[in-house]
Amino acid sequence: MSLPVVTVLMPVHNGAEHLLAALDSVVAQDFADFELLVVDDGSDDDTPEILAGYDDPRLRVLRLERTGLIGALNRGLDEARGELIARLDADDAMLPGRLGRQVEQFRRDPRLVACGADYLLFGAAEGVVRTPRSDADCRAHLVFGSPIAHPAVMLRAGALRAGGVRYRADYPHAEDFKLFSELAEVGTLANLAEPGLRYRVHAGQISQLEAGPQRAMHLRICAENLAARGITMSVEKLERLLWPCGGGLLAALRYALRSLPEVVLLGWRSNRAAGVRQALIVGRERLRALLSRSGAAS
Template identity: 50%
Template structure:
């Protein structure tokens, strides 16, 4: 029988974590699923670890190393479910996540994708609250992805009918671009539930390719703001509004008085009341990041979104 949900998990050299990630998917309270693991040319023990798992719902696609975007698109082509749920190979899925997302999407046919809140573990800790409503998600898309990629459940028909795929020219922020395009074909939302434990580690894209990730993210932000009639913000100003790299009370106060008013003004011009509310939340997140004690060596940055951090 065709499964209702395809869980897509690209993996490259994640032997230390992939068994736990796969286990968290296969132990879901929602059972009508397949787990499609796309092995992107792993050279460690990943293949052996995955092969040791015998659940019939697990399907493995082996490919030569081509990168995350190629692996994701291969998964889109191979997925058999009605819904596509994303999962990364070093994260942990909450046990009721799929059940809650399927139920929500069944109740809300106008919603084409939904995510959840997530919990950080590893080099950082804490719960990240994502925007709830479609209006809040649209406003958040002006400044970053509104759904944590590894928490997403997406209607495959919406992607395929619109020809939406992960675009290599937006590499390192490909999820942000995908959700931007998808938002033109339906609503996006998030559930008030921690459906994902997100591992923070120094080897992630957000740590090793930070400059490239930020450049692509700024490009998408400029495009999204221009679509709302705001095209006068230069890259430097926009970057300072979105990323607070300094830590401590001094950095927090400087951001609050110099950059936060600019962010509030741009957001309100682009998206009205929802934009203003989004700006307040983003400002609070940046200040919390600046004041949060550092647990281990970690890039001094608060990523706009987490789905591209692999």
């Protein structure tokens, strides 16, 4: 039996509510040379029954005792048989054509190690999220946050193994951001210039339940990525620049006059023109967030 080109890696823990839609979105892809590896991380809802009853020969289920997301992801990396590994979460859905377009990107660029995509928000929020396109812009974005949406990414398995890159247990809630930061030392990064994922926004996701710890870990990685470029900055100052407090017009004006110039300068110092481009994007997002909130800055 020949090995698949792609392993679609989907960890799940008690994901019965949305699992079927996620599975169907993978099976419906026009690129068919894949295995769908679902790592069931100790589910005690209807997840095992849904997986047992799903009729597609490309589905492979690995059942674990509860180990946590990072452990499940790393076990999936170990078990993946494809030369490329595409991620998807069990509460999201692939958009048609995503796998094929990402495979094309890897075929065109032998140095490419991670390729994501724009994504559509649905559920509790709606909208389109754009991601950095080029390797230069993705690298520049690493000092401000993750340049790639984890459930939209495709990875080159050989690069992970050759570089010893894994999901790091000491970076919980930001293990993907740390992984992309390490992969940037191995090869190039990119994103498709079109949506490849429907990203479900709901109260039960990690970014909602663990918002504080996740932000702290993101700031830690940003500081580490800056240090790798010879720039020392405290996590406290980074938080002021990247996650300003308060809301309303006054807070937005204060940020625009005091903090945004520092963000732009930081982009220039770290990555020159590409850094400035990403700094302006980040600054615009923060201004919009401040204006969307009510109340005075704290």
